Amino acid sequence: MKRKENGAMVGITSIGVYLPVYRLNREEISRMWAGRSIGGAKAVAGYDEDTVTMAVAAALDCLGRGGGKADGLSLATTTAPYKEKQSAAIVAAAADLADECHTADFTNSLRASTIAVKAAVDAVKAGSAKSVIVTAADCRPAAAKGTLEQTLGDGAASVMIGSEKVIAEVEGSYSVFNDFTDFWRAQEDTYLRSAEGRFIDEAGYLPTMQSAISGLLKNYRLAAADFSKIVYYASDARQHAGLARRMKFDKAQVQAPLYSEIGNTGTAAALLMLAAALEKAKAGDRILLAGYGDGCDAFLLRVTDEIEKFQKKPVISDKLAGRIAVSYGEYATWRNLVAVEASTLPERPLLSLPGRWRERRAINALYGAKCNKCGTPQISQIGQTPRVCVNCQARDNFEPYKFSDKKATLFSYAIDQLMPTLNPPGVNGVIDFEGGGRLICELTDCNVDEVAVGMKLEMTFRKMFYSRGVHNYFWKAKPVE
Amino acid sequence: MDGIKDKVAIVGMGCTRFGERWDKGVEDLIVEAAYEAFEDAGIEPKDIQAAWIGTVFSGLSAITLSPLQLQYIPITRVENMCATGSEALRAASYAVAAGVCDVALAVGVEKLKDSGATGVKGPSIVGDNQDGSSGIGPSYSAPASFAYLATRYFHDYNIKPEEGKRLLAQITVKNHHNGSLNPKAHFQNELTIEQVVNAPIIAWPLGLFDCCGVSDGASVAVVTRADMAKNFRDDPIYIKSMQVNVGARQGAMLQDYDFVHIEENVLGSRKAYEEAGIKDPRKELSCAEVHDCFSIHEMIVYEDLGFSPRGRAREDIEAGIFTLEGELPVNTDGGLKCFGHPLGASGLRMMYEVYKQLQGKAGPRQVKNPRLGLTHNLGGNAGTGICSCLIVGNEK
Numbered sequence: 001m002k003r004k005e006n007g008a009m010v011g012i013t014s015i016g017v018y019l020p021v022y023r024l025n026r027e028e029i030s031r032m033w034a035g036r037s038i039g040g041a042k043a044v045a046g047y048d049e050d051t052v053t054m055a056v057a058a059a060l061d062c063l064g065r066g067g068g069k070a071d072g073l074s075l076a077t078t079t080a081p082y083k084e085k086q087s088a089a090i091v092a093a094a095a096d097l098a099d100e101c102h103t104a105d106f107t108n109s110l111r112a113s114t115i116a117v118k119a120a121v122d123a124v125k126a127g128s129a130k131s132v133i134v135t136a137a138d139c140r141p142a143a144a145k146g147t148l149e150q151t152l153g154d155g156a157a158s159v160m161i162g163s164e165k166v167i168a169e170v171e172g173s174y175s176v177f178n179d180f181t182d183f184w185r186a187q188e189d190t191y192l193r194s195a196e197g198r199f200i201d202e203a204g205y206l207p208t209m210q211s212a213i214s215g216l217l218k219n220y221r222l223a224a225a226d227f228s229k230i231v232y233y234a235s236d237a238r239q240h241a242g243l244a245r246r247m248k249f250d251k252a253q254v255q256a257p258l259y260s261e262i263g264n265t266g267t268a269a270a271l272l273m274l275a276a277a278l279e280k281a282k283a284g285d286r287i288l289l290a291g292y293g294d295g296c297d298a299f300l301l302r303v304t305d306e307i308e309k310f311q312k313k314p315v316i317s318d319k320l321a322g323r324i325a326v327s328y329g330e331y332a333t334w335r336n337l338v339a340v341e342a343s344t345l346p347e348r349p350l351l352s353l354p355g356r357w358r359e360r361r362a363i364n365a366l367y368g369a370k371c372n373k374c375g376t377p378q379i380s381q382i383g384q385t386p387r388v389c390v391n392c393q394a395r396d397n398f399e400p401y402k403f404s405d406k407k408a409t410l411f412s413y414a415i416d417q418l419m420p421t422l423n424p425p426g427v428n429g430v431i432d433f434e435g436g437g438r439l440i441c442e443l444t445d446c447n448v449d450e451v452a453v454g455m456k457l458e459m460t461f462r463k464m465f466y467s468r469g470v471h472n473y474f475w476k477a478k479p480v481e
Numbered sequence: 482m483d484g485i486k487d488k489v490a491i492v493g494m495g496c497t498r499f500g501e502r503w504d505k506g507v508e509d510l511i512v513e514a515a516y517e518a519f520e521d522a523g524i525e526p527k528d529i530q531a532a533w534i535g536t537v538f539s540g541l542s543a544i545t546l547s548p549l550q551l552q553y554i555p556i557t558r559v560e561n562m563c564a565t566g567s568e569a570l571r572a573a574s575y576a577v578a579a580g581v582c583d584v585a586l587a588v589g590v591e592k593l594k595d596s597g598a599t600g601v602k603g604p605s606i607v608g609d610n611q612d613g614s615s616g617i618g619p620s621y622s623a624p625a626s627f628a629y630l631a632t633r634y635f636h637d638y639n640i641k642p643e644e645g646k647r648l649l650a651q652i653t654v655k656n657h658h659n660g661s662l663n664p665k666a667h668f669q670n671e672l673t674i675e676q677v678v679n680a681p682i683i684a685w686p687l688g689l690f691d692c693c694g695v696s697d698g699a700s701v702a703v704v705t706r707a708d709m710a711k712n713f714r715d716d717p718i719y720i721k722s723m724q725v726n727v728g729a730r731q732g733a734m735l736q737d738y739d740f741v742h743i744e745e746n747v748l749g750s751r752k753a754y755e756e757a758g759i760k761d762p763r764k765e766l767s768c769a770e771v772h773d774c775f776s777i778h779e780m781i782v783y784e785d786l787g788f789s790p791r792g793r794a795r796e797d798i799e800a801g802i803f804t805l806e807g808e809l810p811v812n813t814d815g816g817l818k819c820f821g822h823p824l825g826a827s828g829l830r831m832m833y834e835v836y837k838q839l840q841g842k843a844g845p846r847q848v849k850n851p852r853l854g855l856t857h858n859l860g861g862n863a864g865t866g867i868c869s870c871l872i873v874g875n876e877k
Contacts, residue, residue: 348616348620349616350616351616351617352616355616356617359617363617376735378734378735379734380730380733380734381618381619381733382618383617383618390729390730390731390734390735391735411633411736411740412629412630412632412633412636412740413628413629413632414621414622414624414625414626414628414629414632414684414685414687415628415682415684415685416621416622416624416625416628416684416685417622417681417682417683417684418622418624418625418683418684419620419621419622419625420620421620425685426620426621426622426625428619428620428621428625429629430629430733430740430864432736436736437734437736438733438734438735438736438738439733439734440619440621440626440733440864441619442619442620442621453632453633453636464617464620472617473617474617474618474619476619
């Protein structure tokens with residue numbers, strides 16, 4: 001890779017992450033199955049989270065930290081909610097990106113995130129995009145009682161690729177592909193399958209990684225010792241350490257893979273590690289980034305002076321610990337590993353697709369309206385766009401008003417045993433937005449004992465329910481982290 | 482605008498036993514209540530000139546009333562959530578007052594137990610989509626939407642939740658005492674404060690016994706012109722006012738709403754008192770049947786309807802003002818708490834009690850020297866409600 005014709009630097013302009021607040025301690029898994037724990041915990045997506053919701057949260061985090069506006073958005077995942085229907089479009093809509101934003105799903109490979117990064121770098125270099133946000137998220141399905149149940153975790157990371165205020169320049173890259181069957185999931189499969197561990201390492205992972213990394217070093221006339229940090233994917237901590245040994249990386253150089261804190265987050269893993277590396281990086285540092293899956297993409301990154309401004313607040317270190325420990329029972333229910341008794345409450349009425357389409361502004365980015373006459377921001381919990389002002393009754397005199405980015409305060413609430421939820425009891429309440437407007441909505445990610453009038457809240461895009469093959473997302477409130 | 486006062490009288494009423502009427506269909510409940518009303522009014526079904534049937538879930542259109550075989554007369558189904566039964570009576574009374582018919586029938590019916598669910602099914606329990614919206618919005622149960630009132634009332638008046646729960650329990654205990662004296666009530670048992678406060682939580686801070694029951698039932702009224710009423714009976718009950726007051730989600734959308742009162746209750750009752758010529762409801766009303774869907778709402782109603790000064794319901798509850806022997810007995814029949822809340826039937830069931838009280842026929846629950854009585858419903862919830870307030874008296 002070369003610099004753009006005009007010499008402009010292309011690279012990472014912002015990075016953001018999302019980790020669920022829930023942690024499943026691996027001791028809890030081993031206790032359940034009377035097996036051995038590999039230690040630590042894994043991040044677990046809440047019952048109302050999936051790849052799309054985590055990708056939205058990471059993208060919003062990335063956009064909120066700088067990097068300007070995105071004119072492209074790519075979603076990298078192996079766990080898209082639909083076989084046919086783009087997830088990136090859902091993410092871009094929730095992130096309130098312009099209609100002209102070029103959206104793409106990069107999927108079917110663990111390497112999807114680095115493939116998407118390379119495509120984004122190429123697009124910016126070629127001038128077809130000024131900046132592209134790559135958001136990677138995974139929530140990979142592991143069958144009960146297996147090794148993967150302990151190793152896999154859920155999470156998301158986003159990087160903005162652009163040419164202004166670059167914090168880490170992409171100086172070069174090198175890729176190899178390899179048709180190797182180590183971890184896979186056929187169309188017919190619910191859970192991941194894997195080959196024998198020794199075979200994966202010796203015939204697949206280690207030689208592939210070595211080939212790509214060595215290729216990169218050779219191409220750019222560098223040695224491993226030239227890097228301050230080496231960031232790379234591995235399926236677990238043992239494999240991760242194995243590559244360091246094989247490549248003779250210095251321990252201090254190797255970015256910790258975070259597997260003990262959150263697990264292997266699939267397509268997001270290497271970018272989450274990169275976020276941790278950038279949090280500590282200094283201007284001038286060289287970072288090697290390598291993504292794996294059906295081959296390897298290796299990148300040569302150079303940290304710039306812009307990094308200092310970016311490091312004013314933590315990106316990932318404050319989120320590693322999680323906030324709420326879950327039991328195996330909760331995890332198994334959320335991941336649909338066990339059949340639970342059906343509710344005796346009436347079923348939710350069928351969704352109207354035309355209705356949902358009409359309300360798309362409210363559903364996607366929680367748009368309400370602000371009255372041009374009296375200035376009152378307003379939103380209806382049922383998504384209908386106001387036509388007559390609730391405060392001054394002026395007709396059709398509104399401008400769109402976004403609530404998804406507003407902080408709110410809990411005005412009143414209930415701990416609701418009847419609310420249909422996979423994480424009972426339900427919490428819902430009346431929330432008042434900073435700057436005006438009130439909404440009755442569901443609360444999520446709450447420690448029930450800590451819910452109180454006056455609690456500070458922020459909005460989060462969540463999965464509400466699944467009906468006739470359609471995933472339905474909407475906004476909920478959660479405690480400000 | 483001279484209102485409804487003294488233009489219409491109720492000359493017959495019927496009410497089924499409320500409860501889990503597994504072996505009775507909508508048709509059985511309608512016939513049971515209607516024939517009690519016909520007999521009470523001393524009329525035949527063919528004397529009915531027009532009818533209104535109120536139900537929320539138990540039948541579409543006027544044809545729901547077909548079991549009565551009122552053949553070839555104008556019939557209309559009405560629906561206004563929890564105020565549905567009161568709406569049927571209002572429509573029938575307005576028709577009589579307009580002079581378009583002399584004898585009209587108001588029917589309210591609901592078979593909630595056929596849903597197979599515990600609790601009132603409805604828009605708020607499973608996504609609020611029965612109003613033309615997509616249905617993606619939040620899920621919250623009816624108890625939760627009233628728990629918002631309790632949470633906020635306790636917060637604003639600095640009442641510890643445990644104290645607040647004991648306070649609300651006194652309302653439940655009172656209503657169960659009244660229900661224990663009523664053979665038509667679903668629940669006819671007494672409860673203790675301890676039983677109420679220790680019951681399982683449904684929507685914190687509300688427990689099981691803070692929530693009304695879920696039942697099947699029907700209630701029916703025969704109305705006629707006030708000047709014809711004595712042709713039917715010596716003790717007709719005259720309609721003094723009929724008010725409905727409806728919100729437009731103001732409380733759910735604007736931050737100035739406090740969740741410790743319900744504006745629709747305040748404005749609806751004020752207009753009702755005005756129409757009836759009542760200055761001091763606490764002194765002038767002999768009894769009141771109010772919408773105790775949840776204990777906290779009965780407490781807030783005391784204040785909204787002017788029975789207690791704002792913020793002072795607690796003192797009046799503790800002083801026993803609203804018991805059968807108190808200054809203003811409320812929910813003398815046991816209320817929604819003991820009757821359950823078959824939505825279409827509830828408003829007319831309340832009127833059945835007030836009608837009997839004003840005629841001096843309420844048996845062990847009879848209040849002293851009855852003159853004026855009130856029925857009140859609130860459909861929807863805090864934030865956006867449908868309030869009905871009807872006042873009747875035994876003198877013209």
